[in-house]
Amino acid sequence: MSSTTKDTTTDSPDVMVEIRAVHKSFGTLEVLRGIDLSVRAGEVTVVLGPSGSGKSTLLRTINHLEKVDHGWISFDGTLVGYRRDGNKLYELREREVLRQRTRIGFVFQNFNLFPHLTVLENIIEAPVSALRRPRKDAVAAAEKLLARVGLADKAGVYPKQLSGGQQQRVAIARALALEPKLLLFDEPTSALDPELVGEVLDVIKDLARGGTTMIVVTHEIGFAREVADTVVFMDEGRIVEQGAPADVLDRPDNPRTRAFLSKVL
Amino acid sequence: MSLTSDPPLDRPTGPHTDSGTATDMDGGVDHGALTVVPVRHPWRWVAVAVTAVLLAQFLHGLVTNPGWEWDVFARFFTAETILKAVGVTLQLTFYGTVIGFALGIVLAFMRLSASPFLSAVAYAYIWAFRSIPLIVQLLFWFNLAYLYKELQFGIPFGPGFFSFDTMNLVGAMSAAVLGLALHQAAYAAEIVRGGVLAVDSGQLEAAAALGIPRYRQLWRIVLPQAMRSILPNAANEIISLFKGTSIVSVMAIGELFYQVQVVYGRNGRVVPLLMVATVWYILLTTALSVLQHYVERHYAKGAAR
Numbered sequence: 001m002s003s004t005t006k007d008t009t010t011d012s013p014d015v016m017v018e019i020r021a022v023h024k025s026f027g028t029l030e031v032l033r034g035i036d037l038s039v040r041a042g043e044v045t046v047v048l049g050p051s052g053s054g055k056s057t058l059l060r061t062i063n064h065l066e067k068v069d070h071g072w073i074s075f076d077g078t079l080v081g082y083r084r085d086g087n088k089l090y091e092l093r094e095r096e097v098l099r100q101r102t103r104i105g106f107v108f109q110n111f112n113l114f115p116h117l118t119v120l121e122n123i124i125e126a127p128v129s130a131l132r133r134p135r136k137d138a139v140a141a142a143e144k145l146l147a148r149v150g151l152a153d154k155a156g157v158y159p160k161q162l163s164g165g166q167q168q169r170v171a172i173a174r175a176l177a178l179e180p181k182l183l184l185f186d187e188p189t190s191a192l193d194p195e196l197v198g199e200v201l202d203v204i205k206d207l208a209r210g211g212t213t214m215i216v217v218t219h220e221i222g223f224a225r226e227v228a229d230t231v232v233f234m235d236e237g238r239i240v241e242q243g244a245p246a247d248v249l250d251r252p253d254n255p256r257t258r259a260f261l262s263k264v265l
Numbered sequence: 266m267s268l269t270s271d272p273p274l275d276r277p278t279g280p281h282t283d284s285g286t287a288t289d290m291d292g293g294v295d296h297g298a299l300t301v302v303p304v305r306h307p308w309r310w311v312a313v314a315v316t317a318v319l320l321a322q323f324l325h326g327l328v329t330n331p332g333w334e335w336d337v338f339a340r341f342f343t344a345e346t347i348l349k350a351v352g353v354t355l356q357l358t359f360y361g362t363v364i365g366f367a368l369g370i371v372l373a374f375m376r377l378s379a380s381p382f383l384s385a386v387a388y389a390y391i392w393a394f395r396s397i398p399l400i401v402q403l404l405f406w407f408n409l410a411y412l413y414k415e416l417q418f419g420i421p422f423g424p425g426f427f428s429f430d431t432m433n434l435v436g437a438m439s440a441a442v443l444g445l446a447l448h449q450a451a452y453a454a455e456i457v458r459g460g461v462l463a464v465d466s467g468q469l470e471a472a473a474a475l476g477i478p479r480y481r482q483l484w485r486i487v488l489p490q491a492m493r494s495i496l497p498n499a500a501n502e503i504i505s506l507f508k509g510t511s512i513v514s515v516m517a518i519g520e521l522f523y524q525v526q527v528v529y530g531r532n533g534r535v536v537p538l539l540m541v542a543t544v545w546y547i548l549l550t551t552a553l554s555v556l557q558h559y560v561e562r563h564y565a566k567g568a569a570r
Contacts, residue, residue, distance in 0.1 A: 063474060065470060065473065065474060094479060095478070095479075098473070098476040098477070098478060098479070099476060100476075101473070101474055101475070101476040102475070102476035104474075106471075106474040106475075108467065108470070108471060108474075110467055112465075112467040112468060112470065112471035113471075114468065114471070114472075114486055114490075115490065115567045115568065116489050116490055116564075116566060116567045116568075117567070118567075125475070125477060125485070125486075126475035126476060126477055129477050129478060129481045129485070130475065130476040130477050130478060158566070158567035159567070160567060160568065160569065174475070175475075178475065178476070
């Protein structure tokens with residue numbers, strides 16, 4: 001009876017994020033020059049590229065931390081930052097943008113934990129204030145998340161008392177506390193000492209295996225090879241090449257991808 | 266022996282004395298076993314001695330010089346009129362601080378806001394109240410009734426619904442509080458703004474990315490972190506306001522400095538009465554400084570490893 005509806009959904013697998021013709025400039029510098037990208041639900045997309053190629057800016061446009069100049073982005077079927085009415089796009093109010101963001105987790109390069117709040121307070125802040133969860137539930141959920149990232153005993157500690165790797169794992173737990181449908185990672189291991197990179201990547205890999213949709217900007221080629229469903233290579237504000245990791249990383253078509261990979265591998 | 270630990274001060278001399286140095290140089294002997302002689306500071310002791318003598322002379326003068334009239338000081342220090350005046354001074358400081366900083370926080374966030382209107386209003390306020398000398402402003406408020414006899418609510422340029430007599434509405438005390446608070450707000454706004462600017466922009470970004478409501482971003486995330494750099498300046502302002510309340514003596518308000526003037530105007534004992542005011546100012550400023558220490562410690566949580 002429901003076979004017809006089932007057919008229509010399976011026919012086009014769920015697109016979680018759709019990016020179309022996105023342009024973004026800072027002053028006279030054009031950082032994004034027409035980006036098109038689709039990310040399907042449950043997939044891991046890794047974005048590679050030299051610094052200044054626009055990877056981080058692209059990631060930040062997806063949760064509207066940066067406003068796009070042209071083009072549009074939709075997330076889970078709704079436009080990011082705008083509301084369509086007829087053939088006009090209305091800019092959303094800050095309150096509405098904030099509500100959209102609670103469904104997208106963002107992990108920063110520099111962790112950006114709140115230093116004056118304990119690890120537990122960091123994690124429950126958004127669920128309690130943005131989603132209005134009862135504090136007790138938020139605390140219980142936070143404790144589970146801390147156990148998941150291997151920091152069950154650190155709930156009462158302040159961020160500065162933790163190592164960089166531990167701080168980033170707390171930041172991931174904080175992003176997960178909103179139960180987001182999408183996780184964005186902006187160079188999550190770039191600010192870490194080499195010996196701490198592994199513990200953070202392990203947490204992200206674990207999430208990827210669990211079927212979380214995520215977009216990861218990184219320089220960790222090994223991670224991309226192991227975890228990514230799609231690897232996207234960006235250069236000078238454009239996507240130069242994308243595809244399965246084996247294709248992009250081992251048999252790149254584009255000379256610029258080849259040049260980049262020969263430097264980092 | 267580790268070289269990173271503090272140098273041992275009172276270690277007994279090792280087997281090597283003067284004659285031993287030669288063997289150290291070529292023998293590669295363990296230097297950790299040698300006695301460490303810390304740097305000496307002979308001039309520091311000279312300075313301490315000179316200062317001690319000067320201080321002793323000053324204290325001796327305080328005790329022996331009859332001009333200080335300590336008996337008069339003792340009689341007035343806890344006299345009822347003086348205690349009442351101390352109360353008025355504390356009241357002026359309290360209201361000036363609370364209203365001034367409350368308005369200052371609002372002005373600071375207005376000035377930092379993305380709205381050009383709010384930012385311009387805040388800027389204009391700060392410009393105006395920093396430009397007008399406090400004493401002039403106080404006298405304006407005091408003489409408000411001369412300019413505007415009554416305050417009326419109604420349609421602008423049209424009929425009014427009800428009105429107040431400004432003479433009764435703005436008494437001397439409220440004129441003083443109003444003047445001090447409005448003046449303080451302009452300075453508080455800039456101190457708060459400075460503190461907010463010192464908070465890493467990543468903090469607001471993280472709060473925004475988590476979807477935390479705007480007021481909560483400011484109140485829970487930014488302001489507590491800004492407090493660390495706001496507090497030393499704010500304490501300065503409060504202490505300066507506390508002593509600055511003496512300026513309202515021009516409006517014949519019975520605060521500490523005015524009351525002291527009244528008393529020595531009557532009995533002619535200028536120096537001991539000035540000392541009464543001075544000692545009260547010193548005591549209460551000390552109390553504020555101690556309070557500052559504890560408040561700063563509270564807001565430093567999470568800052569240490």
